[in-house]
Amino acid sequence: MHYVAVSLAMLLIGTAGLLTRRNIVIILMSIELILNAVNINLVAFSKHHGNAAGQVFAIFVIAVAVAEAAVGLGILLALFRNRETVQVDEVDLLKW
Amino acid sequence: MNLEALFFYAFTTLALGGATLAITRRSAVHAAISLMVSLLGVAGLYLLLHAEFLFVAQIILYIGGILLLFLFVIMLVNLDAGRGLRQFHQRWPLGAAVTAIAGVAFAILWSRVQLPPTQQMPDAGNVELVADTLLQDYLVPFEVVSLLLLVAVVGSVLLARKRA
DSSP: OHHHHHHHHHHHHHHHHHHHBOBHHHHHHHHHHHHHHHHHHHHHHHHHHTOTHHHHHHHHHHHHHHHHHHHHHHHHHHHHHHHSOOBGGGOOTTOO | OOHHHHHHHHHHHHHHHHHHHHHHOSSHHHHHHHHHHHHHHHHHHHHHTTOHHHHHHIIIIIIIIIHHHHHHHHHHSOOGGGTTSOSBOTTHHHHHHHHHHHHHHHHHHHHHOOOOOOOOOOSSOHHHHHHHIIIIITHHHHHHHHHHHHHHHHHHHHHHSOOO
């Protein structure tokens, strides 16, 4: 099952981008990478078990990813309109 | 090396190389293009796994939909101001450490898993199988997802509109 290794590598790349970058657009892209890693896993195990349910789950994940991207980019636009920045560590009004 | 392994490594290189470029580029447009390469590689992996429906859905939805949305937002938001700034925030070693720990933990977990033997897919077309499973066994989640998409569309319009 080499696919699981690919999925793990992609998940780690996504996590690294999510936790280290400052640009919120790149952070949203990292979330898409993580969701893609999950999908590779689901499809690989769907093939392994000879059962199409895994692919149906992957379709649900894609639908949720689309909704997440739409809402996330909407929040990003509202943030940029109010604060004129897309660097996440400059948005620290609620930080102690 | 047989042809399938060759394609597997080619698509894996595309997927992982594109992902690595996407999180390291300074320019958000370059990152979006790298993300497209990565998503294409993942679509190729779906094809190798005989998930033809997901292959098409990946290209149409991710590359035609989500990536286009990203490019629109990059166009609307002025990102050039951030190009000269630091690209990684101050506590990036913490994030890298968390990632490394998660990687080691998952690798150890995976090395202990014992898989049941491989089973064959039922002998029918992939789209037919997916449609049967989706519309018979998972009909209620399917309808809930359509509701979720409706809420997401209304919500994102509300969030992004100009305050009068």
